[in-house]
Every structure is written in C-alpha cells, then in structure tokens.
Amino acid sequence: MVIRLESLTKRFGNFTAVDKVHLEVGKGEICGLIGANGAGKTTLIRMICGILAPTEGRGKVLGYDMLKERKAIRDRLGYMSQKFSLYPDLTVEENLRFFAGIYTVKSVDRQVEERMDRFGLQEIRREQVSSLPGGWKQKVAFASATLHSPSLLILDEPTSGVDPIARRGFWDLLYGMAAEGMTVLVTTHYMDEAERCDRVAMMSRGRLIMEGTVSQLRSRSSSSHDHIRPTLEEIFIHMIGEESPRDGTR
C-alpha cells in the first residue's frame, strides 16, 4: 500500500474538517477523491503531504510514518496544490530548473529537457509563466511537480478552469505517469474524470462515505435506486443529498 490512513482526524476548533478517515491506495493506482466544496478533501490532502498535522489518527505514506518521517516522504512526493504555485515572474524553464534544484535532481539539464519534450513545453520555455493561459500554467505546474519522478503524486483539483481539450491532454499524461508505476491521488469536481480513476473515494462533511472502483460503487448503489446502471454523478448527488438533507453543501 502506498497510502494507508487510519481514522485520520483534523479539527479546527469546534469544526471537524476531516472525521476518522480510513483510506488505502495501492501502488500504481489512480485514486479519485470527490466531494462537495468544504467536504474536507483539501484538508485530507494537506495532511497526507505533511503541511497540516492531524489532530488524531495515524497513517503511512510510501511506507513511512506520516508524522515522524516527513522528510523521507517529501523526497518521494509530488504535489500540485489547488492554488497555482509556480513563480509567475520566472520563465517556464527557470521554474523547472528551480524545482529541479530544490529536489536535487541528478543531471538537471537532461531532466528538464525531457520534461519539456514530454509535456510539449519547448516552444514556451522562455515565456514568463504569468503570461501563459490557464491550461498551460497547469501543465507547467504538473511538469515541475513530477520533475523528480516521485513515487506518489498528489493533485488537488488540477483541472479546474481548464478547457476540455486541455483536460483530455492532462489525463493522458496522468495515465502515462501511472503506467510507469507512479501512484496518483487526485481530487476533482468533474465526474467524467472521476470515472476514469481506478478507484474513487467520496467525501462528505469530513467523512469518507463511499470508496471502491467505479463499477463497485455503481452496483452497490443500483439496488437502492431506480436506475439499473446509475452514472457516478447520480450516485454522487444521491449520496450527498442523503448526507445533508438541509443545505446540501456539506
């Protein structure tokens, strides 16, 4: 198991953002994390990355203890946050070189060239990131998060605000990475993306309410539903609706 979380909990004062989450993600899997805004996806991800310390519970990431061996985890982790996190005043190439330096990548030149080839960034290498359109920015961020060939890649809403064609391209790259043995944990609001994941975990109000492969989720909920083969979106709306009958957002 690449990720194994045991009743991980995070409380901010009285508010429980993540409530006793158990989650397992196997090697080479693409795990999709879905849930409404405020369901606790980002908080969970930030704990896995070691940005936030959990209030309770424990977990292992890449076989290392989440709390005690953060350094070892960080060496092997690629993270792309929801917030755009490249240096806007650096060019594409300078950003990549910077992160290569931070990850102390061996043979920086070769690695940076390889990434730029693979992600199709060669013709914009000298452009400042701030001048690029959204889809390209995400691509550069993706490239810089995977420069050091991490074993685990965590992406927080990588495709929000990206056009469908760019999203398709993005997912093709993601599949390529997973095929090389990289484990991926990705959050998304697009159900078509979630359906392309090996496994899907659904969160609501801080709790993990459903988890499994897409077909498992479908068959599990079809018995209690009018449709014979409900779409993931229908399951999502149904589950979330049941969870929070009053406001529907949490």
Place this chain on the structure above:
Amino acid sequence: MWRRIGALIQKEFIQMRRDRRTLAMMVMLPVLWLVAFGYAVNFDIETIQVDVVDHADNGDSRELIRQIRNQEDFSLTGIVSTTEGREDLKQGSTDVVITIPAGYSGLPRKKEETLRVQVDGSRLFTAQSALRKVNEFLLDEQKENMNRLQDEMEKSLQEGKTATVDLSQTPVWPHLEQMMPPQALERFQSEWAKGMERQVKESIEKRVERVKEQFPDPEQMKPEVDVLYNPDIRSVHYMIPGLVGLVLIFITTLMTALGIVREKERGTLEQLVVTPLRSFELMVGKLIPYFLIAVVDFFLVFAVGIQLFDVPFRGEVLPFLAVSLLFLLGSLGMGLLVSTVSQNQQQAMQLAVLTLVPQIILSGFIFPLEAMPWGIRWVSWLMPLTYFLPVSRDVFLKGANPFDYTMEVSVLAVYAVLFLGVAALRFRRNLG
C-alpha cells in the same frame, strides 16, 4: 543542502532582475532617503531674518543697526514699529524682533535701557537657532562697546594734562618779583612750569595705568570654548551617522518581511513546504540575497553620506562594517519575525512600520536619550537602533574603534541571534 540553497538564491536574483521597480526601490530608496533626510534633518538655520524696532533713533542705535546689517547670518527685514514686528513674528516672515529702547546707549545702565529680543517659540528649532545667533552677536557688540568706553575714559583722563599752571596768576608772584631780577624770574618761571607739567603728567599717567589695570579686558571676558570632533556644531555631522543606521534598518526589515510574505500570499511557500527543502535552508536561501543587497545599500549610503554631506569618517572602515553587519543581521531577523506573524503583504507592511517608526523618535536618533523620562527610556533600550547610533556616531566623528563599545556591540549580537533564532523557530512551526 547547498544545492537547494543555491537554487533558491539563484531564483531570488532572477526575480529581482525581473522586478526592476522593487530592485530600484531596494537600492535607490536608501540613497534617496538619505539625501532627502540629510538635507531636511538639519536644525541649523543659516540666515536669521531680523526685524528691528528702534525707539531710540540715536547714534548708538543706528550703529547697532549698521552692525546687524553687516552681520552675515542676519538678514535685516526692516525697521518696523512694535505692532508690525509682532505681526511679522506671528506670520513667520521674520525670525526675531530686536527692540531698541528709547535712550539706548551701547552700555545700558538702567533696566529701561536694555534691548529686548523676541522669538517665536512655536517654531522651536528656528527660535533656538535665532536665540543662539542673536546672543552671540550681542555679546560681540557689548565687547565692542566696552572697548570704546575704555578708550573714551583714557582720552578724557589724559585731557587733564593740557592744563598749565601760570605762576604770574598766583598770589606768590609779587614776592618773587621782589626777590629776583626779571631775567632770572622768567627762567625760573618756565623751569617751574615744566617741572610742574611733568609731575602732573606722570601722576596722570600713573592713574591711567592703574585704571587700565583694574578695567577688565573685554577680549578676555568670553570663555575660551573648544568644541571637539564637530567644531562647527553642524547638525548634519550628527545626523548622518545615525541616518545610515535608520535607513538600513528600514530597508532590510521591510524588504525581508515583504519578500517572504509574498511567497506566502502567492502560495509558492506551500509548494516549497512539500519539497525536501528544510525550513533552515529556506531561511538561509531567502536571507542571503537580502543580506547582499543590504551590504550594497550600506556602502551606497555610507559613500553618499560622506561625499555629499562632507561628514568626516575618522574611524576605520572594516571594524565599522563588521558592527554594521551585525546590526543588519538583527534587522533581517526582525523582518523575518514580522513575516512569520503576517498573512499578507499589507499586514507585514503595517507591522514593520509599527516596529520601525517608534525607533525614529525613541532611539536617540533625534532626541537625546538623557532627556527622556525613565519609562520611555526603557522602551528605547529595547530597540536595536539605540545601540547602533552611539557606535556609528563615535566611529564617524571621533574615529573610535567600534569594538571598544562592548555593551552596545554585545547587545547587537544578542539581538541578531535572538531575532534570527526566534524567527527560525517560528518559521519552522509555521511550515509544519
């Protein structure tokens, strides 16, 4: 470790190169401040505007007015009436009103004959400058008058010797005529007159001599004043060494605080947190570029201060640089500390200004610490600038060795370690 720090430093310099405005601000602003402040922070008024109210209108008063006209640092705005003088002072078109009383003579003997000097206390530094200059001028004037008085007394005493004694007018004359033949009498008379004249002259001269001895020499009445290290008592010489410190602490603290909070704001700091970059490396990688800029600023400000304002630098450059760097490290630490408790650039700016501005007033940069009441002085003792100022001033003006200031230098060192240490700890906790 050094590769990661190197990558950070390189990135920082690329960003500075791109952001010309900020770079210009970091390098040019200290110089601009220094120039602007250096000219502005000056308590010396070169020319004093003088109004004269002349109630006497006699030879002596006219002589005094002539002297005022001749004085280089005075500019006579006019001979006015009492009310006009008051009005000018109120409007600020004149700095000082000198009222000459009726019946004024160079050496007043009665209270009604003393000069009156009026200044505007609401314009404190002008008033102080004006008073100092007027006092000095009047003291010189009095000296002149004393000299004149002495000369006059001498002359009037010596006039006494021209009185000759004619024997023929005295009652003894008929007896002498009977006793002597006319020729002998005539000779005797002239001999006697000469002798008498000589005697009178001698006694007068003796008297003049004695009076002269008792009369004080106005030249010696003024004490011999010897101002060391800043002979012309120019405030620029006093202010520039302090200004160097003030400008440096401002720029370094602001620059560091804003530079780190900017990464927080942009979200790049969070990205760095999930990399293998350790908080210590991040701190060092961030501080080194700012430190280098601060050193450049130091030399710029130093050179401009000496070149433009003619401030003497009598100490040695290297020891002074060492102490200044210690001071700069403390400022960097302060900036770092500010950045750890601020969420955005606005907060950082406010907090930095909040900690910096009181240092202008309380550090002894303008007002002497000795003049502050105890409660306030305690606050002053908490400020790094308070310890840098005396060292800087003494190195500049007295050529002192900064390391002789054991207390100041050790406090600066403690501050550098303390600020950087606490900031590093907080920085680490912030990053989780």
